[in-house]
Amino acid sequence: MSTVPEKPTLDNIETKWMDTWRTQGTYDFNRSATRDAVFSVDTPPPTVSGSLHMGHVFSYTHTDTVARFWRMRGKSVFYPMGWDDNGLPTERRVQNYFGVSCDPSVPYVPNLQPPFRGDPPKNHTPVPVSRPNFIELCEELTAQDEQVFEDLFRRLGLSVDWSLLYTTIEDRSRRTSQRAFLRNLARGEAYTQEAPTLWDVDFRTAVAQAELEDRERSGAYHTIAFHKSDGSGDVLIDTTRPELLPACVAVIAHPDDERYKPLFGTTVRTPLFNVEVPVLAHPLAQIDKGTGIAMCCTFGDLTDVIWWRELQLNMRAIISRDGRLIAEAPHGLTDETGISHYNALAGKSAKQAQTAIADMLASSGEMVGEPRPITHPVKFYEKGDRPLEIVTSRQWYIRNGGRDAELRDALLARGAGLTWHPDHMRHRYSNWVEGLNGDWLVSRQRWFGVPIPVWYQLNEHGEVLHESPLVPNESHLPIDPSTDVPEGFTEAQRGQPGGFIGDPDVMDTWATSSLTPQIAGKWEDDNDLFARVYPFDVRPQGHDIIRTWLFATMVRSHFEHKTAPWSNAALSGWILDPDRKKMSKSKGNVVTPVDLFEQYGSDAVRYWAAGARPGVDTAFSEDQMKVGRKLATKILNVTKFVLGFGDADESVAPTEQVDCAMLHRLAAVVEECTTAFEAFDYARALERTESFFWWFCDDYVELVKTRAYSEDSPEGSLSARIALRRALSTLQRLFAPLLPFATEEVWNWWQTGSVHQAQWPTSAELTASISTSPDEALLNSVCTTLAIIRRSKTEAKVSQRQGVDMASITASAEAARAITAGWIDIANAGSVAQWEIAISENAEIAVVVTLAPVAQ
């Protein structure tokens, strides 16, 4: 406890209390608490390769207010932080920073010195390093970034227990990730399969359904003449991808399409390449699209994959993994002219091939008319720049209900069982799960990630036996199959016939981050802890990653623990710039959080964030931060003022009706705020507290301050002082989750310990030993009377301090009783010398004010 400063200030309170909270361990998780006494948060681990922006400040503040509320409610709060330093963005940053590239075939070098630490020259050729070395460099660089992140979050006032920090690339996370994967494998939930896969030709990796996005792109319909095999004429087919013509394996129309019914079961020959393909029926063919009959190529889009699978068509792939047409004409293309046509296309990119083949069709007379430009949605990897291709490759999958109705229904039920904040977000989950069309592809052809923890045996011909992977013992995890050796083998047997080979791939970043509850809760590494925190109380996150992070987490926990990973999902909204557009760096309208902390104070920035209702997109507003700063300043000033009246025994009951009515009003606010926080509605709690607080400062304190000072009436003075102090204590605690710095500052002027470990206020403590019942009417009548007197002075353009000779009041009997009961305070606040009151039925309160002559 310190004394009240002469001139209260918000300057530097962040630094002061950040340090105190750190040294006092104010937010340490008490792991002796059992599950029912714990509130656990599955905090989103921010990506470390970027920088923290206002969106982070916004949503992490929301979570923090709720965590602080439950801590004050007596829960042991498990509030960890994690850094997501695993994945493509880090990989690219490390390559550019150190001037290296990852090559899993290179042996590990202890104490490797990279060629550069920052800014390699432009003409530098990246030096290949082993995967373990590459990961070491990732860890070195991310450690720097992570310190910056931690400092910012501490400055924001997040009540995180930093001793629980994890990173997604550290050994323990890789171990957890690999362990969970091996358990999925053992139970048959993970499997490997060679299949057509969406493929990014620039990143040269497979991509999962959840990472797709549609983008509108311009294209053109080419009308191409296929020739009926019986020579009876042509079939015209519209396609936007004529370059795939050499990959055509069938032409397909809708079963009900009268135009093509006679052709089903016959064959046609492709133009230029003269390959015979069947004419088939399938309901996915769109009657009204182009000519209504489509060519099926392996593969142009996902519909082709369905047709290929369901109609059991041939495979005639021509797109290689770099996005270019393969060197040799594909299987089934045997016509000599056709082969020479193909050879002219080999090695071209898809785009170049399209131009070339359009020219060839035009000169052969097999294209009808000119290409007709259209715009249409094209599938992209969300981080990619070129349209996805579909290539066949061997990949790992985890089942997710996309091919299994029973599992899908179970996962839908898990989602339905969650409490969603706001509730309508549940539809995004069910929409996504119902639309799944395949299992979750988890393998990626990248390096900086958690390796798929398996090896494969090679037979005596050196062929890979994919169907019976060699798995490590769990106690050996984490492993890297590119450097570790499976049991029973030696390093010398790597890649040798009869030996083994490591799986070259890593797991999708979501395959690890889907285990944040298990990682943070130290599943299998500390099961005593895990049992105290799992299933978590809440998963806070952005609504844009419901289909990825939220759903993937659900899948993993469903498989491993037969439970949902949490009971609540709290979805935060977006930050929009003041013009209601999404904030973006390119527009130069991005303000860094630290600048705002400096300018307005952390509490003010939190005030802006906490004012947004859960899940609602919100405009960035410095105006709101100014208001927040004003509020924090007011809390300081009113505390100084109230404490200036001197101590009072708060256990004694207030006696004045005005005081009792104020405490009852505040008790109702406490009830509302408690209910709101329990439902994650920090915004309502803020609004109710703030609204009461300003009324308290502007009206109540003004009404009673003279009485509180007065020595004439010790009983009236004591009543006011007790009420003021009870209210002050309550208000400081109501504000504590929202404005942790200002409230901690003022709390320490008169209380012991941290306000953040104080007990959440109750209505019972406020109204303890008060005999009167709530009396809103009394407060309203008294405040209305004061407001009229104030307005009279404003309209007369005199100071509020100006005396009133006579106040003639007209009011109903009930209001008159209230005004009489509170008169001493009204007279003090309005400087009224004499008054009279007349009863009038059904009358609103009216006051005729006779001002004292203005002193010259």
Place this chain on the structure above:
RNA sequence: GGGCGUUUAGCUCAGUUGGCUAGAGCAUCUCCCUUACAAGGAGAGGGUCGGGGGUUCGAGUCCCUCAACGCCCA
């Protein structure tokens, strides 16, 4: 094409089972240096609650319908 959300004052938004004269902040205007706070305070003006229809004693709130904007999924 399916789903979800939003539409209330110039701006940003509250308005919780239907119920006082629809509220707040910002902005605007007026006034006040008042011993907690001038980085403050006291006041004022400003809205046919997106349009139309319905239920009801009573609708911003419930139902139907239309529209605009935004998002998710296909």
